[in-house]
Amino acid sequence: MNLGNEYLKVVQERFNNVKDLGDKTMRQLSDEEIHWSLNEASNSVAIIVKHVSGNMMSRWSDFLTSDGEKSDRNRDGEFEDDISSKQELIRAWEKGWNTLFETLKALGEQDLLKSVYIRGESHSVLEAIERQMAHYAYHVGQIVYIGKQLKGENWETLSIPKGKSEEHLQKMLKKNS
Numbered sequence: 001m002n003l004g005n006e007y008l009k010v011v012q013e014r015f016n017n018v019k020d021l022g023d024k025t026m027r028q029l030s031d032e033e034i035h036w037s038l039n040e041a042s043n044s045v046a047i048i049v050k051h052v053s054g055n056m057m058s059r060w061s062d063f064l065t066s067d068g069e070k071s072d073r074n075r076d077g078e079f080e081d082d083i084s085s086k087q088e089l090i091r092a093w094e095k096g097w098n099t100l101f102e103t104l105k106a107l108g109e110q111d112l113l114k115s116v117y118i119r120g121e122s123h124s125v126l127e128a129i130e131r132q133m134a135h136y137a138y139h140v141g142q143i144v145y146i147g148k149q150l151k152g153e154n155w156e157t158l159s160i161p162k163g164k165s166e167e168h169l170q171k172m173l174k175k176n177s
Helices: 003-028 045-060 086-106 125-154 165-175
Strands: 115-118 121-124
Touching: 003 045, 003 086, 003 125, 045 086, 045 125, 115 125, 121 125
Parallel strands: none
Antiparallel strands: 115 121
16 A cells, blocks of 8 residues: 555545535435624624635645745635525535545646645645645534534434434444444
8 A cells, every 4th residue: 555645546536525524415305594693703504615615716726836825816805705595505505525536636646745835834735635634624513513504403414313323333233233
């Protein structure tokens, strides 16, 4: 087994898992619900998606050859809720993730210790990947939390339902034996 290539495979699976949580949450939300926020200091799902997509486009475009904070990125504009529909939201979401996954697929073990820059700060490729994993998981967690609050009793759980841990464990043990 090649450790670098195994890492790249695993990290792509983890990014896919994080994306899947966001996908499943957004499918449960209406056009109106994607714009809900608790207060002025809070972000709606639409704003979070716009920010994550903008970050992905900036960080993962020309990943090995240019600073991850692109000059044409308007980060402050990412926090303006001007997404007009859930369809537009999904397009932005997919554009960001597609950019990330295309870049990750193009990387090889030989790239993991190369230096890349984010806002002029040097990171190994491995470090930059982990930095973005934490950032996206944080924001997808916010999306899921907002979705759970909005849907209440109508929320379709994304993981093991409460009170079903033992049942799930037995199912997994049986499946993997």
